[in-house]
Amino acid sequence: MGRGVHGRRIGHSPGLLWRFYQLLRGQEQVLVRPAAELPLILISYAKGDEEGVRRFRESLDAVWTTLPPSFRQRYAGTLQGAPPLVVVLLRRHNICACLGHHHPSGTESRLTRKLRDLSGVRTGELDLAFEAIREWEPLPLSNLALPPEAGTKEMSSFRWQLALLAVFLHELHHLVSPEEPEPAVRGRSQKFYTDALSHFVFERFGVEFGLRQGTGTLPPVVQNR
Structure with missing residues (x-):
């Protein structure tokens, strides 16, 4: 999902300065074994970005597993077709201001190519900009629809996760089904986010989320790296 670019089929490169910056900071990896239906995930991140790693792991270990089965079932087909191992390059921001990219075959990082060659396991790759995602407002008027008691750190934390x-x-979804049109992919993720947020608000505060209907669109998506 990105800001300001809509589905352009162009290559995305982090640039030489960004690569040099990452080299100076150093990279670390952590292997995550989430719920059985999710792929094995290797998170690669810069030293000092442990907060982003923790939040992403919580989204997999806490948020995904506590959603109603009917919500998780929406991505059953995608998860069945996903590579057994997915490398997630976790960054604070992308220089293109996008929230994330999937990386088609041939555009992956050296880390992913090496893992695939050594293990023989089908391996996919994508990147997520965790700080940009935290700052993102997919439903800019949703705060008006929440009860006063929802303005808490708990709510902010859940929305980020x-x-x-x-x-x-x-x-x-894009990685598994690159031929699927962007409106269909975006529509599914938009409804997933809105319904999951509504479910949390109702379970936690006992009220209906007021903007479930007629929500604004999600940011446009860059379909290639």
Whole structure:
């Protein structure tokens, strides 16, 4: 999901300065074994970005697993077709201002190519910009529809985790089904986010989420790296 670019089939490169910056900071990896229906996930991140890693792991371990089965079932086909191992390059921001990208075959990082060659396991790759996702407002008027008691750190934390999960599933959908039109992919992730947020608000605060109908569109998506 990105801001300001709509489905252009162009290659995305982080640029030489960005690569040099990442080299100076150093990279670390952590292997995550989420719920059985999700692929094995290797998170690659810069030193100092542990907060983003923690939030993303919580989106997989806490948010996904506590959603109603009917919500998770919406991505059953995507998850069945997903590579057994997915590398997630976690960044604070992308220089293109996009929230994430899926990386088609041949555009992956050296890390992913090496893992695939050494293991023989089908491996996919995508990136997520965790700070940009935290700042993202997919439903800009939704705060007006929430009860006063929902203005808490708990709510802010959940929305960040849910947004990370929604962008991850969105990019995974593109990775598995590159031929599927963008409106269909975006429509599914938009409804998933809105319904999951509504479910949380009702379960936690006992009220209906007021803007479930007629919500604004999600940011446009860059379909290629």
